Amino acid sequence: MSNNNTGNTQHPKRKPVVLMSMGAQERKGHDYQVMTKKYMSPLVEFAGCVPLLAPTCFGTADLEQYLSMVDGVYVTGAGSNIDPTLYGQENLTPDKAQDQDRDQFDLPLIRAALARGLPLFGICRGMQELNVALGGDMHQKLYEVDGLNDHREDDTTPPAEQYADIHAVRLVPNTWLAELMGQEEIPVNSLHGQGIKTLGKGLQALAHAEDGVIEAIHLPDQQQFTLGVQWHPEWQAAQNPHSVKLFQAFGAACRKQAELHNGELKPV
Template sequence: MSLKQQVNRKNSKPVILMSMGHQDRNGHSYQVMTHKYMQPLVEFSNCVPLLIPTCFGVADIEQYLDMADGVYLSGAASNIDPALYGQENLTPDKKQDKDRDLVDLALIKGAVARGLPILGICRGMQEMNIAFGGDLYQKVHDEDNLNDHREDPDGSPEEQYGESHKIALVKGSWLHTLLGDEIGVNSLHGQGIRTLGKGLEPLAYAEDGLIEAIHAPGLPQFTLGVQWHPEWKAAENPDSIKIFKVFGEACRRHASGGFDLHMGKAS
């Protein structure tokens, strides 16, 4: 990168990688990303999304990472291939997107190696856990000690994304400082974290004890995965705004070569 390019990059908004997912429509194969995930990244993180097609594999991941100041892993309707965490598939009726699985795992590992901030939502948090060697409950609702965290399939989007339950933030954590003791969240997932990946720690729990937020405190960069959907009508939710703002701040600090004061570490 030339000096001029470096100066222009430093004076521009952070570039955030977002992977797209596969969707079939009328006999055609599409790569898609839902507007609701991008909107708060633009409006509150003040960043530029760079969408990555996942249908071409991982050969160009490093080139994409060269352009990035952060990685943002969205949710999706598909489940992660259980073979990636050593289990047989217990939900064969659910969609999978194996191309996205491989791209996102490569993005996470590349972001970790480069010190890029990472934000994962729902499926994105689960991907983070798998990338660090953890695994999942494939059917949270079938576990005796856990609640049913799925949305009503017949409900309107407003009902599905409405507040479902409370979560308790881990006291003394940076997310507790940011959000307080307890917040209400939506819940639209059938799977959840069973075993935490190496180096990950919980930041919040649901009322039944299911992990609702994670980070990697041993890494120098900002890391956050949340099981709920803060992107849904983020402008109407002060907690969501805080999450996207702090992610944007971390990405700006990384882009400028500064310090991640939020985590108290260099980024």
């Protein structure tokens, strides 16, 4: 019997695996766990990683098992606000949706991921979760704080208008993010009604909006990649070189993490 396998077949290397926590959504009387494609696309296309989606509705009993399977953690935006009781405030936005299952999953997830040395990337709600997980708090109504701008989108307009670049963020000089971007300011979109008030333990700002609102944060004392951004770099990332750089940097950190834990990435 002939055998076409010559032994020279090239197998693709194992890609880093990145944990993404899902959120709750109700549809026609059924409870769903969801993740928007726009968040996954640049993780696959530019970070070169494989997403592992974790439901948040079953608690944290399996959290360590999830983390043992991955090389990074990516916490995304969502339409819900973090429960303000988790940072010591009463709820000032009762009309806004909450997702307490996600809160109860993501905050310990972030702390455990940091303890394991896993790269961590947070977008919008994900950046806010990073701050709250480390003891920080939030402006629940950024648009009512004296001296600050209204950073919300006009939700009556098409998505392309909502996600259009609307203001600049100034990068903190002499930081790795400023070096990565290669310039002092970058244009960003803005779709958030809440923002960081007090930074959590160990966090430092990497960028500010024109009114001083914190737009990017990191943990300078952590060896692994840590980044939270308040804007949405995932939106049409292929058309935005700044977004591509962010996802490529996160992907590189996840590959390094995989190599540290597994040696050379083995073919599968």
